[in-house]
Amino acid sequence: MINGMNIGIILFLIGIFGMMTNKNIIKIIMSLTVAENGVLIFFISIGYVIGGQSPIITSDVTNPVDPLPQAMMITMIVISLCLTALSLTIAAWIFHKYKTLNVEDIIDDRL
Amino acid sequence: MIDYEPVLIIITPVIAASIISFLSPFLKTERTKKIQKYIAIIGLSLPFFYLILLYPTVSIKTIQYNMGGWATPYAITLIIDPFNYTFLIISSLITLLAFIFSMKDVKKAKAKFSFFFLLMVAGIYGVFLSVDLFNIYVFFELCVITSYILVTLGDQKGSLKAAFTYLILGSIASLFFLLGIGLLYFNTGALNIFHLSTLVSKLDVTIQLAVFTFLFGAVAVKAALPPFHTWLVDAHSTAPSAVSAVLSGITVKIGLYIFLRVFTMGFQLQGMTEFLLILGVVAALGGVIFALFEWDIKRLLAYSTISQMGYIVVGLATFSAIGVAGGLYHIINHAVFKGLLFLCAGAMIYRTGTKDIRKHNIGTTMPVTLITFIIAAFSIAGVTPFNGSVSKSIIEASLSNHPLVWFFLLLTCIGTITIFSKILYYSFLKTAIHNKIKQPSQEAPFSMQLPMVVLAFFCIILGAFPHIWLDNIILPATSSIIGGYTTIQIKIFEPMTILKDWLLIGFGLLLLKIVISRAQYIDKIRKRIVLPNLNIKVVMMMFALTLILSLFKFLN
Numbered sequence: 001m002i003n004g005m006n007i008g009i010i011l012f013l014i015g016i017f018g019m020m021t022n023k024n025i026i027k028i029i030m031s032l033t034v035a036e037n038g039v040l041i042f043f044i045s046i047g048y049v050i051g052g053q054s055p056i057i058t059s060d061v062t063n064p065v066d067p068l069p070q071a072m073m074i075t076m077i078v079i080s081l082c083l084t085a086l087s088l089t090i091a092a093w094i095f096h097k098y099k100t101l102n103v104e105d106i107i108d109d110r111l
Numbered sequence: 112m113i114d115y116e117p118v119l120i121i122i123t124p125v126i127a128a129s130i131i132s133f134l135s136p137f138l139k140t141e142r143t144k145k146i147q148k149y150i151a152i153i154g155l156s157l158p159f160f161y162l163i164l165l166y167p168t169v170s171i172k173t174i175q176y177n178m179g180g181w182a183t184p185y186a187i188t189l190i191i192d193p194f195n196y197t198f199l200i201i202s203s204l205i206t207l208l209a210f211i212f213s214m215k216d217v218k219k220a221k222a223k224f225s226f227f228f229l230l231m232v233a234g235i236y237g238v239f240l241s242v243d244l245f246n247i248y249v250f251f252e253l254c255v256i257t258s259y260i261l262v263t264l265g266d267q268k269g270s271l272k273a274a275f276t277y278l279i280l281g282s283i284a285s286l287f288f289l290l291g292i293g294l295l296y297f298n299t300g301a302l303n304i305f306h307l308s309t310l311v312s313k314l315d316v317t318i319q320l321a322v323f324t325f326l327f328g329a330v331a332v333k334a335a336l337p338p339f340h341t342w343l344v345d346a347h348s349t350a351p352s353a354v355s356a357v358l359s360g361i362t363v364k365i366g367l368y369i370f371l372r373v374f375t376m377g378f379q380l381q382g383m384t385e386f387l388l389i390l391g392v393v394a395a396l397g398g399v400i401f402a403l404f405e406w407d408i409k410r411l412l413a414y415s416t417i418s419q420m421g422y423i424v425v426g427l428a429t430f431s432a433i434g435v436a437g438g439l440y441h442i443i444n445h446a447v448f449k450g451l452l453f454l455c456a457g458a459m460i461y462r463t464g465t466k467d468i469r470k471h472n473i474g475t476t477m478p479v480t481l482i483t484f485i486i487a488a489f490s491i492a493g494v495t496p497f498n499g500s501v502s503k504s505i506i507e508a509s510l511s512n513h514p515l516v517w518f519f520l521l522l523t524c525i526g527t528i529t530i531f532s533k534i535l536y537y538s539f540l541k542t543a544i545h546n547k548i549k550q551p552s553q554e555a556p557f558s559m560q561l562p563m564v565v566l567a568f569f570c571i572i573l574g575a576f577p578h579i580w581l582d583n584i585i586l587p588a589t590s591s592i593i594g595g596y597t598t599i600q601i602k603i604f605e606p607m608t609i610l611k612d613w614l615l616i617g618f619g620l621l622l623l624k625i626v627i628s629r630a631q632y633i634d635k636i637r638k639r640i641v642l643p644n645l646n647i648k649v650v651m652m653m654f655a656l657t658l659i660l661s662l663f664k665f666l667n
Contacts (some may be wrong), residue, residue, distance in 0.1 A: 025275070025484075032279060032283075035283070039286050046296060082256060086256060090263060091275070092273050092274070093263070
């Protein structure tokens, strides 16, 4: 069955799979973004009603969609933007310090 | 009348943080930069005083504030009830003391450090205060994103890698949490925890199972339960010591707080208690065993955190009044003594410049650190007059139906004693025995000693007068989430318990003797242990989550 929720879950799993298999830090961050977008689509489709209207401005909406998941997802977009920016910054620092972006080549500095 | 106190508690650190960030371009000299420190201390200490003043009100009624003045189940609600009051008061205390400690300890980027530290504290308060699931997610993200940044401000070695691993695993956990919230919202249409608790038990078992698995995956990553713990040791050992104290003392407990809030909503699942008991025992024993191989003082303490979290989970697993009371008391005690231990470790690293306990050679040159460290070690080992003993004996009393778990916890206790006597032996005693010449005292600065002494004082009074804390704070908190508590009879000042404590210490020292005599061999094994890389950590998480899902599917 193809609907928004299933597609969201599948995108989430694709993102997780990317984080399991990629060695490159930039690719891991991209996979994280894919997983985040999967969750976003999942949430947006929770509030979706087939043929529904948006309950904004007009008061005579008979079949409204649920606006709450969309409001929550705006917050989530901001948070995921922040996460992506921070993780890319850390990736840049890692590249300056270790001259590599491969997670296996970053030396473990334990005693 | 509207109660504004919850908002005040969150907003004070945020205002202090914004003042610091606005002032920083104008303050050039060292003297004027001190203003930022004082603003940060004011921003951290005011919530502590609010909370002290609020105690009489909280003990009578629940303080509630609805954002935007909406009706109760639909608004974003902030509350202070006896349950989150315990968490709030302990986090305000630990964060204030840790910040005072950090003033001398953190040398570079002080304004940046204060700014992110204050935002992290605001996030912590927000998680504890809100009862709306999505709001908990938002504040939790505020708390963890700032802590990722604070971890990168730590050691030159390894802190970037630790922060990146923490970021990826923490983000996956947050996504699990969001999926769980989404499923709950889709099936019930509610987000308020108290509203949900009337609705969850009516849900279909399959949906309950899916929600439980997602939320458990999120909570287990935050609370560092194995095999979701892989980020913890690197992150906690490379962060600045004051941040490690907050991360180990408070941030890890947020996982358990969400766990208690969410899983007392009434999930009707079979086998939850047994599952949590096994998980707790694995965490408790595993943390101790891995710690035995380490020489890095902060890694030792971080592994010990995993072990103590296992202890707490065993207490909470039974969902009985006595077990939850013990778990809550141990949460407070662990925040106090693990905060103290990390601060002591910070003081040692500040003086000696190394984290390797074999190179410390402190001897008796740091008397205050030595004494506070011994008090903390006795507390974490659960020796009678100190605070760990009370909570451990309550947790053990809740395990009357599970003697095997009780036995494993005793083994953990022996291992804990060995770990801390190992640190004491290598860092302090070894040189004191070999060097007979008296060396001049080289104590850490006063602003580092003060938090340590205060926390050591709390270690003693939390253990010496347990009934005051149990009757006034812990038991009201327990009864506000799990109905029907009775008074708890504590067996702590009895001769048999004291005998058991010292017997365990004897076994622990025996094990230490073996560890010291086999030190070369242990070092060889340690170098062979290959820590998994990021991909394998994610695979482990997903595999464990699938296993949990199929296990509960089989049981229900």
